[in-house]
Amino acid sequence: MKHLLKLMDLSKKEIIEILNIADQLKYEKKHGIEHHLLKGKTLGMIFEKSSTRTRVSFEVGMYDLGGNALFLSSRDLQIGRGEPVEDTARVLSRYLDGIMIRTFAQAEVEALAEYGSIPIINGLTDYCHPCQVLADLMTMREHKGNLEGKKMCYIGDGNNMTNSLIVGGIKMGMKVSVACPKGYEPDADIMNWASENGEFLCTDNILEAAADADVLFTDVWASMGQESEAEERRKIFKNYQINDSVIDVAKSDVMVQHCLPAHREEEITAKVFEAHADEIFDEAENRLHVQKAVLVKCLGDK
Numbered sequence: 001m002k003h004l005l006k007l008m009d010l011s012k013k014e015i016i017e018i019l020n021i022a023d024q025l026k027y028e029k030k031h032g033i034e035h036h037l038l039k040g041k042t043l044g045m046i047f048e049k050s051s052t053r054t055r056v057s058f059e060v061g062m063y064d065l066g067g068n069a070l071f072l073s074s075r076d077l078q079i080g081r082g083e084p085v086e087d088t089a090r091v092l093s094r095y096l097d098g099i100m101i102r103t104f105a106q107a108e109v110e111a112l113a114e115y116g117s118i119p120i121i122n123g124l125t126d127y128c129h130p131c132q133v134l135a136d137l138m139t140m141r142e143h144k145g146n147l148e149g150k151k152m153c154y155i156g157d158g159n160n161m162t163n164s165l166i167v168g169g170i171k172m173g174m175k176v177s178v179a180c181p182k183g184y185e186p187d188a189d190i191m192n193w194a195s196e197n198g199e200f201l202c203t204d205n206i207l208e209a210a211a212d213a214d215v216l217f218t219d220v221w222a223s224m225g226q227e228s229e230a231e232e233r234r235k236i237f238k239n240y241q242i243n244d245s246v247i248d249v250a251k252s253d254v255m256v257q258h259c260l261p262a263h264r265e266e267e268i269t270a271k272v273f274e275a276h277a278d279e280i281f282d283e284a285e286n287r288l289h290v291q292k293a294v295l296v297k298c299l300g301d302k
Contacts, residue, residue, distance in 0.1 A: 036066025089116035119298035158186035179209035
């Protein structure tokens with residue numbers, strides 16, 4: 001695997017291989033077994049969007065794998081002052097073994113891969129969030145076993161998380177339903193692909209989407225970069241919340257996932273969040289393990 005730019009680029013077999021490696025690395029870490037599979041390798045981490053989980057998990061992940069991670073804020077790079085991304089890609093390729101970037105435009109990630117000569121990992125764009133959804137798939141598999149035929153429901157904004165959840169769920173043979181307000185649906189091309197390749201529903205009816213769900217997902221109503229829209233979005237999304245009514249129509253053993261940070265009493269009630277906190281923080285922990293698997297696949301010999 002050369003890059004991780006978006007989940008659409010991966011086959012089901014490749015996704016399962018990443019999850020299997022992640023499971024093994026998690027087991028080894030829990031049991032104090034060293035796995036310095038990237039000894040001597042250096043990952044550059046470009047952040048044009050701030051982060052808690054992405055930064056810490058990639059830094060710790062590279063340390064666990066015996067490598068090094070460099071934090072590269074866009075404020076400290078010439079890319080933040082207008083240097084073309086293709087020039088940055090070619091320069092950093094001379095210094096580093098791989099780049100993880102967390103940014104706004106998907107085109108910037110694709111350009112790094114096109115002009116650079118080292119692996120590029122998408123840590124998040126406005127279009128997709130592949131690392132997070134791989135962690136979500138890992139967590140669902142831990143709690144639910146085989147994902148084939150299970151139903152995943154997402155409630156909220158049709159954002160980068162939604163786009164990647166749809167792709168990841170359909171590729172793993174899951175039924176996927178999405179509940180969004182009209183005008184806030186996921187990417188149209190992704191929805192068309194999902195309809196042609198699996199069992200997919202997009203509706204503005206929350207309870208219809210959540211009916212018999214094995215897993216419920218949500219995300220903040222206003223993502224990074226949408227702060228100016230926050231008040232308006234609170235009004236539009238006020239009913240798009242995981243609460244007791246939604247839990248009641250899902251499966252009796254439904255699990256709840258949230259990529260964090262969570263705004264309690266907005267997209268999810270505090271009651272539901274705390275009832276499913278163990279699952280949510282398993283999901284957060286699994287960012288570390290699955291990203292280590294991605295690093296091994298991209299920068300290592302596996």
